[in-house]
Amino acid sequence: MNVCIYFQVHQPFRMKKYSVFDIGQSSEYFDDNKNKEIMHKIAKKCYLRTNNLMLQLINKYKNTDKQFKISYSITGTALEQFQKYAPEVLESFQKLAETGNVEFLSETYYHSLSCLYSKHEFKDQIDMHKIKIKELFNQEPKVFRNTELIFNNELANFIQGMGYKAILAEGADHILGWRSPNYVYTARTAPKLKLLLKNYKLSDDIAFRFGQKSWKEYPLTAEKFAHWINSDKGHSMNLFMDYETFGEHQWDDTGIFDFLKHLPDELFKNNHTRFLTVSELAEFDAVDELDIHNFLSWADIERDLSAWKGNNMQDSAMHELYAVEKFVKETHDKTLIEDWRKLTTSDHFYYMCTKYFNDGDVHKYFNPYDTPYESYINFMNILNDIIYRIKRIIESKNIKKEAMHRRIHENPVMLLNE
Amino acid sequence: MKVLMFGWEFPPFFSGGLGVACEGLTTGLSKLNVDITFVIPQGPENLHSDKVKLLVANNLPNYKIHVKKINSLLLPYNSEESYQKHYEKIKKTTTTGKLYGSTLYQEVARFTEIAKLLVFTDDFDIIHCHDWMTFPAGVAAKKLSGIPLILHVHATEFDRTAGQGANPYVFQIEKESLEYADKIIAVSNYTKQKIIENYNIPADKIAVVHNAVAPMPEAENKIKSYDKIVLFYGRLTIQKGPDYFIEAAKRVLDFDPNVKFIVAGTGDMESRLINRAAELGIGSKVLFTGFISKDSPEGRSIYQMADVYVFPSVSEPFGIMPLEALQFSTPVIISKQSGVSEILRNALKVDFWDIDELSNLIISVLNYKALHNELKHHGSLEVKTINWDAPAKKCLDVYNRLLNSRHLRPIVVR
Incomplete structure (x- = not known):
């Protein structure tokens, strides 16, 4: 069977510790040192090493009738951090792009949840990302992936309207029923938009279970895995996962790199097996139409939005953030707009999740804060400084608001309640 | 299992943190069928008025906690100075005043002499002491009987004085007792660390049993404030x-x-x-x-x-x-x-x-x-x-491990 491998590459701009007393005093929100340090660590453990291996694999089959192909989606915030802290990582992605066997997807520049709150901002961020991809990799993405594979009928329709030919989604049991994720579908609301579904069982075997000694299939060899794929049926086996799986989530000593290195050879033992990029996969005719009313994502066991919204803190932070969108944009202040957009990154809301906090589990690994409460305080303090800046700019254009100006000095936190 | 416990306070006599913790722990242990005799130093002033409450505590049908009082002036959170004041007052106002030690340290010694003998009142398996004032009693009782000794540290002298100079006498009692004990229970990792650092006790001798909280009654007067x-x-x-x-x-x-x-x-x-x-x-x-x-x-x-x-x-x-x-x-x-x-x-x-x-x-x-x-x-x-079931279970595990590590049952001299 064919195989479509897609990787998500993302790094957020992590925030500085920002106290309520910094409001109106400092507009430095992001932790340069921490972001740099993390980027260097992951570049070494994952990006450089895996990119190098991918390049070797592509070259290995370059002049044969078989080809090794992969697809990536890299967020704008990750690309910016490559440029800033690890240009060698960006170069290695560019080298991969030059092989012609790598396809880049579209997504929101800031890895945001803007599709849920502001279609206007959503579209802006997609366009920004498109420009960035064109500039760095000279490709025009034809396939879209939304943040965390968030998807429903309405979104499908919107994305079809933007001219994309396919979109990625989670192949969750509750939307598929008896159907297989290994085929191409369409959404009921978007007949022209192909739906490419993640085979979560096999994808998660690599992404989550690979190094788990308690797993009954441990150790997972390339041979065994290729055998599972080749004995299945469909258009393609879609392995969608975070790129950081290699070397970062699954450490080197689990044998993950060795597994990856041997996987193509093992798959090619079946003469019909080919690697497809996401656009190639989208060429297949859809076998059926799916009707997805509720939001779907690839996160947690729930496969819904509950990792980013649902508790009081997440909802209030999100609400207040998008409530000021209009005012932020009216200032036409580039730095301010950019700072605001960096706050739209979904990770900030993930840190506020209390869903699993009491079990202390996977969310912890990705969380720079000790508690969801601290992350919320930090976020709200920063957002209050953004509001403070907006008011200052608006006031500088309108002197009549002198009284308001004084109030801001007295109590910035209260601004949100006005 | 029968446990002889020495404490400073037990509700409803006082309800400082120590007494509340002792009550919670013993209540939890009694649910696990541990039979506890709880000894507290009890001055004559409240001996009378609180007797009734004491009986109530004794008569709770499901609890196997017996509270024994020893006539003493020791009070929770005593310092040398505050003991002195209290003693002077008692000496002046009562005829029995001369019974007590004239300093806190003499009184602790006097309490120890009386309390240690209680080890012979039943067939105890474990002696379990709560904080420094009772440590000498536990040590003395163990010396007399050979019964394994557990010291439970709710606070050290370094916590009470917040690094502003520990009382050398109290420190000495703590250090010698902790060294002598068969096992130590600390109420947190934080305290365990302090015991290791300040008293030079090996880490593996110290078990951590976190405290818990028993449900409190609801507030009768719900006060609303505009501020x-x-x-x-x-x-x-x-x-x-x-x-x-x-x-x-x-x-x-x-x-x-x-x-x-x-x-x-x-x-x-x-x-x-x-x-x-x-x-x-x-x-x-x-x-x-x-x-x-x-x-x-x-x-x-x-x-x-x-x-x-x-x-x-x-x-x-x-x-x-x-x-x-x-x-x-x-x-x-x-x-x-x-x-x-x-x-x-x-x-x-x-x-x-x-x-x-x-x-x-x-x-x-x-x-x-x-x-x-x-x-x-x-x-x-x-x-x-965060209720007392888990700490009581952990405490019982400490008892069992300690008893199992001793191949022979201690010989009790009668």
Whole structure:
């Protein structure tokens, strides 16, 4: 069977510790040192090493009738951090792009949840990302992936309207029923938009279970895995996962790199097996139409939005953030707009999740804060400084608001309640 | 299993943190069929009036805790100075005054001499002592009987004095007893670490059994306030960090003048704190209530009326009060230098000395409603799970492991 491998590459701009007393005093929100340090660590453990291996694999089959192909989606915030802290990582992605066997997807520049709150901002961020991809990799993405594979009928329709030919989604049991994720579908609301579904069982075997000694299939060899794929049926086996799986989530000593290195050879033992990029996969005719009313994502066991919204803190932070969108944009202040957009990154809301906090589990690994409460305080303090800046700019254009100006000095936190 | 326990207090005689913890632990152990004889030093003043309550405690049908009193002037949280005052008073007012030791140390020695003999009143398997005043009694009882000795550390001399100079006599008693004990139970990892560092005890000799909290009755008078209220509730001693609370109050009030700070409790720092608040010009915003018993309706009301409870202890082996505040659905800010911060997740945590961060957290919890709601919701759910069943089970495990490690049953000399 064919195989479509897609990787998500993302790094957020992590925030500085920002106290309520910094409001109106400092507009430095992001932790340069921490972001740099993390980027260097992951570049070494994952990006450089895996990119190098991918390049070797592509070259290995370059002049044969078989080809090794992969697809990536890299967020704008990750690309910016490559440029800033690890240009060698960006170069290695560019080298991969030059092989012609790598396809880049579209997504929101800031890895945001803007599709849920502001279609206007959503579209802006997609366009920004498109420009960035064109500039760095000279490709025009034809396939879209939304943040965390968030998807429903309405979104499908919107994305079809933007001219994309396919979109990625989670192949969750509750939307598929008896159907297989290994085929191409369409959404009921978007007949022209192909739906490419993640085979979560096999994808998660690599992404989550690979190094788990308690797993009954441990150790997972390339041979065994290729055998599972080749004995299945469909258009393609879609392995969608975070790129950081290699070397970062699954450490080197689990044998993950060795597994990856041997996987193509093992798959090619079946003469019909080919690697497809996401656009190639989208060429297949859809076998059926799916009707997805509720939001779907690839996160947690729930496969819904509950990792980013649902508790009081997440909802209030999100609400207040998008409530000021209009005012932020009216200032036409580039730095301010950019700072605001960096706050739209979904990770900030993930840190506020209390869903699993009491079990202390996977969310912890990705969380720079000790508690969801601290992350919320930090976020709200920063957002209050953004509001403070907006008011200052608006006031500088309108002197009549002198009284308001004084109030801001007295109590910035209260601004949100006005 | 039969356990002889030595403590300083047991409700309803007193309800300091130690007594409450002893009651919780023994109640939990008795549910696990551990038969406990609890010995407390009890002065003649309250001997009479409290006798009835004592009998009630004895007669609780499901509990196998027998409380025995020894005629002594030892009181919880005694210092050499406070003992002296108490002793002088008793000597003047009663004819029995000369029975007691003229210094705290003599009185501890006298208590030890009487208490150790109780080891022969039953077939005990374990001797279990709570904090330094009873350690000599436990050591003496073990020397007489050979029965294994467990010392339970709720606080060390270093916590009580918050690094301002430990009393060498108390330190000496603690050190020698801890060295002699068969096993030590610490109320937190924080305390375990202190025992290792300050008393040079090997880590593997110390087990950690975190405290818990028993449900408190609901507040009868629910007080509503139009001002936002930040509460400090506890003894006004250097250990509890009320001075950091006052400094943070100033910082918060500079930012938001519509906040009231309540300082509930009494202690040797009281006048200093009142003066400091006046000096900072926040005298009218910081209210000192004096002593309020946790068992009184006022105690419960004060927890309930606060918008946030602050627990800025400088050195806190455990710290039960934040758990009590959460029972009244009041969000808490707790010192990272506390044992309770090791087990409580749904709380804001801060280094006691970090006044800026403490103020940041206070302002945030008062202003960000969503934060207040989530802390309240998850905190009050979490505190329901922190009950005495788990610590009692752990304590029983310590007993069993200790007994199993001794191949022969101790020989009891009769």
